[in-house]
Every structure is written in structure tokens, then in C-alpha cells.
Amino acid sequence: MRTAAQPVPEQQQKPQLSSGWDPSSFQLTPAEGFLLSRIDGQTPLEQLRLIGGIPPEEVDRCLERWVTDGIVVFEAPESSGDAGAANPEVSGTTVDVSDGFETGTDLSRDEQQRILEFEASLDRPYYALLGIEASADTRAIKRAYFKLSREFHPDRHFGRNLGSFAPRLETIFMKIVEAYELLSDPATRAEIERSMSQAPPPETPPEPTCDAAGQAAASPEPPVDTKRAALDRLRRHFRIPEEVLAERRFRAKQFHQSAKASAHRGNWKEAGASIRLAIAFDPWDDEYKRSFAEVQARVHQVRATELLTEADASLDAKSQQDAMRMYEEALSYRPCDPEINAKAASLALDLGEFEAAREYADAACNAQPACAEHYRTLGKILRRMGLREKAREALNQSLTIAPGDVETKSEMAALMRTRSVR
Amino acid sequence: MSRVIGIDLGTTNSCVSIIDGGKPVVIPNTGGYKTSPSMFAISQDGKRLVGHLAKRQAITNAVNTVSSSKRLIGRRFDSPELKRAAEYFPYEIVRGENDDARIVISEKTFTCPEIAGIIVREMKRVAEEYLGEPVSECVITVPAYFNDTQRQCTKDAGRIAGLEVLRIINEPTAAALAYGLGREQEEKIAVYDLGGGTFDISILELGDGVVEVLATAGNTFLGGDDFDRRLAEYILHEFKDAEGVDLSGDLMAMQRIKDAAEKAKCDLSSLNTTEINLPFIANDADGARHLNLEVSRETLEGLVVDIVKGTLKSVEQCVNDAGLSPADVDHVVLVGGQTRMPMVQASVSEFFGQRPHKGVNPDEVVAMGAAIQGSVLASDDRDMLLLDVTPFSLGIATFDGHFAKLIDRNTTVPARKSHIFTTTRDDQSAVKIRVLQGDSNVATDNHLLGEFVLADIPQASKGVPEVEVAFDIDANGIVSVSARDLATGKEQSITVNATGTLSEEEIERIIRDNESYDLPTAGK
Incomplete structure (x- = not known):
């Protein structure tokens, strides 16, 4: 899915789980697990984006990753939008255009057929529309544009009786111009490629208060220029119906309630998972995001504490390397925690990793400046690094806080001795 | 099926072309000229004259001879451009019902589309005489920078002449169509069109029989006429200095000086100096006075250098609008009689860093392009396709x-x-x-x-x-x-029905009025 050559999967395409993958070998968040459980080969992408429990663009990212990982496969699209973007024709099946034919025009049935088919497949990605490869250079884009113009420009049929085909031709030609203009401008082309290889960016919620697009206030705001508008159209590929939105908001509220309950019981992890789902269902509610931040902090604290306990156990088992790794992980959750930093500093000192040790010790001192022990550790580390002056400063600081500390005094004495030897 | 004629309705000269054997052919008028002056006059004895006949009597009948009316078409009476033109034109200009400008000659008032219609009718007649069959459809060209009203008025002119106007196309675009016919290669061209009254620049891309307009810019009130006027003013000034006589109030003298200026300007495109001889230009108490003046190419260039440089500003804007740099342009095509001036050619060459294309006749190429577009629209043989743009936002x-x-x-x-x-x-x-x-x-x-x-x-x-x-x-x-x-x-x-255009009733009235006039043949 990373290569630009592949078009955005059609909304009606149904992803399915590929046979023979091992679920246990993948790290999935609860939300991702929920999404994965909804993939049954029956539900089209359009639906999954709505019911996946996470924002549509997140669904796209997950699916993209899983396709790359070989967990999920897409069946071939049903009609247009053949993955072979190079094919300008409607691939395989013929679009049912039988209704569109008109008698009494000057167009032959073949001409009508061609116009109706092309019109029915205007929603194809721009590359497919122009019938070019994603790697096509400017010349090739221009050639394709000229070729299609020769076929569909209204002037080709000037003076003939076209009936309903006159507006059809205009629509087709304007779409061709749009594709050509967007693809021949490097900036918009890059944007198109990005949105093809990723997913359409998030939608603005269609609530009246946020309906920014429409309110041009008669109108000091200049109208969106052509390219902008076309890109917006690209993004509005998927519009969520209001009833679905209401349903999603309701679900989000439920998850938020259960998150609160879990938090009350002190089960922060569970609370975090629930609130993540709430946000997935209603990514536009700031309250959920605030709650999530709170819960997240608690979850991290819990995890860090767990890790510290594990690290102590590892130390008892004489596995200093394991303990070090756990301190580091714990610090990724609570980077400023003085206790973890102090422990990590001492252990790193023992392991001879002075640079790292110094960093941890510095962090501990900063977080807890009134603790003599942290300065003593720092002093020890600095002495080993040969930074005598700095070591003396740190030890002095420690002695200022706790003047009687025997260990610090002996460390200071050792520092002085090295000097006298020299 | 009757054939579609292409008409270049110019400020000073008009030209008509038709596709014959797959190629555009410019049709000569009865006098053998491939272009006809865009002039209309009512003679002393009340006859209506067009083209060369009108031009020939202009000196003796300046007040009743309309020239350069294209500079007035579709303009409001109060517009500054119109005020400028009115100062220079010998004929009377009055305010029309729609605040448009109307022309009075021989005590009869004409709308601008009507004058243009009379000229188009003359071109139609030239074509019909050549073909030996009636013509009912045409494509007419206008400067790229003509606004909607001016285009609508030109369309009305076609109707007044009894023609259905299939399309109004831009002059530089028409030139590009004629240039591109039969050329296989893909290329970007610039069409620099400095005509009698308007200046246009267009950048186009050609390939696979398609002509795509990338950008267009210009000035509808700048052209060869302005060069003539500058030179005429110079002549007037020199004469006043030498003889102490101001000729500006003498209509016939003015018309003679204007003519002489135009001729001198053309001469100076190939000669380094030319002499202006206007004997008996004035008569006063001291007897007859004669105007004898030598003008050098340098003098002329000095008089108009700002106009020429001014066009390059539009050229630059147009190249920018097309998203190109001057070096990206493969060929430069010069259109319009004024591009024969060496300084114009040199300035354009300098800007684009290449010598202009020599293969087209700057006076005829626009009409040929119009004929091509006419055949593209009317026949099943559709070799070319024009992708045109709107000139204004x-x-x-x-x-x-x-x-x-x-x-x-x-x-x-x-x-x-x-x-x-x-x-x-x-x-x-x-x-x-x-x-x-x-x-x-x-x-x-x-x-x-x-x-x-x-x-x-x-x-x-x-x-x-x-x-x-x-x-x-x-x-x-x-x-x-x-x-x-x-x-x-x-x-x-x-x-959108452009403001300042004629109402349906008015057009019909004009058509009826004109049916009664059988215009005498132009040319010799």
C-alpha cells in the first residue's frame, strides 16, 4: 500500500483475514483487536471505517499496515478502480449504462456507450482517469490530457444534436481538466500521492457549529481556489451520515462511563483501554482527551512501579542488565522520577556506564535537590569520570545537605587522596 | 453544406480566409489585396463606402470617415480610453442609450457593432464573390483581452452582417492554430500580437493536434495607431517649430499628416531614414506652405520606446502566469503589422533569447486560424482542437x-x-x-x-x-x-448579457436598415 502506484482501496471493497497468520504474534491494542475482529470478508471498508471503534483514518492506517504484514487481503474491486491504475478503460465488467442511451441524437451508439462508460467511472483516482502510470512525467500527463480532450471536449461534437450528452461531455471534460491540473502541479500531485498511499485525512465533524466550509459570510473570505477545492473533494471521499454519528457518540459516552468506573476501582489500565475506545468513537470530544491524559499518567505510574519491582527482582537474581533495561523502560513512562533515576544511576555506575549514569544522577538531583544521596552518587560518578573539580562540587553539595554522612566523607577523602598522589 | 469563413476583424485592416483543400487560404478582395482597411464612410453624395474606397477618400472627407472603430466597441462613453480616442478621431462620438459610444457621420448615428457589422458584411461579400456561393457561418477573432461586452458586440456585428457567428476566438490563439496546423512536434509557443489598436500576448502549448492556451495577457488600448499618433504629433510639432503654424485644428491637414505618419512608420521598418513630403499643407497670408521633414528610424524609436517596453511587462506577466520562464518557450510567433518594426522584433528577441519564427504572415495568420477553427467546428474532419481559457477572472x-x-x-x-x-x-x-x-x-x-x-x-x-x-x-x-x-x-x-450591448430589437432594426444599402464594391 505504500507505493503510489496502488490506488486507494475502493470503499465497497471488503477486506478479509488471510489464512494462516498467528494472532498471538502481533502486538495489538485493544482497539486494534476490536477492529480486527470486525474484519470478516463481508463488511466493506466503508462500514469498517464507521464501526471500527477508532477514527476512520486510523482504520485506514491499521488496514494498510496489516495488508503490508500479510494479515489482511483485499478482494479485487467489483467494478471500476482496477488496481492497475494504468488502464484507462473500465476494466473487466462493463458498467451498466443501458439506461443512458438516447435516440434522436447525432451520436452513434458506440459514441454514446463510450461517453456513458467514461462518465460512470469519473470517480477513479486521477491517474486511472487519465490512463497513466503513477510514475508518469509531465509530458506523459500532458499527452494523456490532450488525447482525452480530443475525445471528450464539447467542441468535438459542435453543432450536433447531443441531447443529454451535451452536459455529460462538459462534466467529463471538466473532470479531465481537474485531473490534469492537479497532477501537473508538483505540489498538488505530491498531496494526491500522499493521500493515496496513506488515507484521506480526518474529517471535520459535520456539526453546525463547526461547519466552517460553508460560512463564507457574503463574503469577505475568498472562495477556495480550484486546487484546494479539488483536494477537499478528495478528502470528502467519505461522509459519515448523521445517524451513524449519533450512534457513535452514544457508544463513546458508554465507554467513558465504564472508564470512570474502572478508574474508581483503581484499575487504571482498564480505564485507559475504555477511554481509548471512547475517543475512537467520538474523536471530537475534548473531555475524553483530557480524561485520557489523566488516566494515561496513572497507567504510566502503575507500569513504572511494576517495572521497579521487577528490576529489584532481577537484581536479586544477579541480572544487572535486565534490571537496567527495566529502569530504562520505567523512565520512559516517568522520565523525571527521582527514585527511578537514582536507582538507574547507581546501577549504571556499577556497570561502568558513566555517561548514562551521570545523566540519570543529574536528573535525580534536579528532581529532588534536597536529597544528599543523589549528590553523593553524582559525585562518585564524576570522580570515576576523572572530573575532579565537578566531583568535589557535587560532594560538597551533598555534605552541605547532610554534613555528617560517613560515606560521603570517605568519598571526599578518596577524591583528595588522588590529588595528593599526583 | 456551406463553408465557414474566418474573419480577422482588425482595428486598421480586416482579412477573410477559408479552408480550401484542407489548407487555409486568404481571400483577396476585388482590388487584389488580401486585407481591407477597416474603414467605413459616407461620401459627400451620400454613398456608403467600405474598405479601400473609404480609405481613399478619407483625406478629403475625414469627418465622415470612420476608422479604428474597434477601439470604441463595447466601451462605455465615460471610460477614459474612450475620452482618449475621441480627442484623436476626426469623427463625432456621442453617448448612446446604454451609455455606449456611438458614431455620427453625415448626421446619421451608428452604433459600434453596426460599423463593425458593415465591415464584416464586406468581408462576407469578398468571400462570396470568390467562392461563387453564399456564406452563412463564420468565426470572428477578437483580441484576447477583449471583455465579455466587447465580445458580445462583435458577435452582434456578425449577426448584423447576416452571419451566424459559430465562435469568437482570440487573435493570438487563432494565430497559434494556423501556426500549428500540420506541425507534429510538441512545443510551447509565444504569440506576440501587436496590431493596429490592441496588444496581446499568449503562451500556448501544441501537440497531437491540440492547441492549449496556457496563459494570455495584453492591453486592448495599445497598438500601431499609437505609434502613428506619436509620429504625427512629432511632425506637427516640428512643423510648428519651423513654420510657426499650428495645424492641429485643420482636419484635412491632420488627416494628411496621419496618413503620412503611418506610411513613414512602415517605411522605417526597412529604411533608416524617410522623407515626409506634404506640399500645400497650409495656406495663409504668406502663401502656400509645404511640409518637408526627414525622419530617421532612431527618431521614431525614441518616440515609441516606452510603448514597446510596456508590452514586455505584459509578456512577463503572461510567461509567469503560464508557470514558465522565457527560456521554456520553443518558438515565438509575431502577429500584427506593427511587429514588422525592427525595434519590436529586437525587444521580443531579447526577452525570449531567440529570434522570432519567420514562417507566418503577420497580417494574414489570424484570419487563417479563424478559418481553421470554423472548419473544426463545422465539419466532421476535426484535426485540431483548441483548448481555450477565460481571459479575465x-x-x-x-x-x-x-x-x-x-x-x-x-x-x-x-x-x-x-x-x-x-x-x-x-x-x-x-x-x-x-x-x-x-x-x-x-x-x-x-x-x-x-x-x-x-x-x-x-x-x-x-x-x-x-x-x-x-x-x-x-x-x-x-x-x-x-x-x-x-x-x-x-x-x-x-x-450574463453584457451591459452596454444592443438589445434584440435594436439589432433587428439595424439589420433591416442595412438591408436597403447595397454597398459599392471596394478595391480598385
């Missing part, structure tokens, strides 16, 4: 006097764009949509194409109603605008 006026563009200039047509607007007062029940053409951010600086009102908007607070305004330009360049209240679905639309 289109939009509407906002409540605070700004111009909200909906369609940018140089947008390929047909095109459709829409935007949603809202009300600015509580319970506002109607919005007035003023459709403008132009590129200024200030609404009133742009050309008003028309206006209409969308009424019966349901009561609501300001900012709540949503009114979608949609612009539609079809391949013929006809603009239609619609406004729709998204809440009620109520819709109002207009096909």
Missing part, C-alpha cells in the same frame, strides 16, 4: 465591496465553479448578486457583467442562510450564473 461583489473570484483568469473552458455565501443582516430576505469580470480586489474596479436578486430567503439570523452561487462558462464562452438558497432550494439564474 469572474466573480461576484461582496457586501464590503470586495471582489470574490470564483473563476480565475486563464481557466480552461468549459468550466464550472461554485461557492457558498451567506447573509450579513438578521432576517435578510434577499441577496443581490452582482457578477463582475476583472482582476482587481475592489469590486468597482472590475467590469460589471450583470446583476440579479435572489429573494424570499426564509427569516434567519445573519450568517445562517446558505446561498450557493455557481458560475458556468460553456465552450462558447457564454457565462451563466445561478444562485440557490440551500435551505429552500429556490434558484435564480441569469445568462
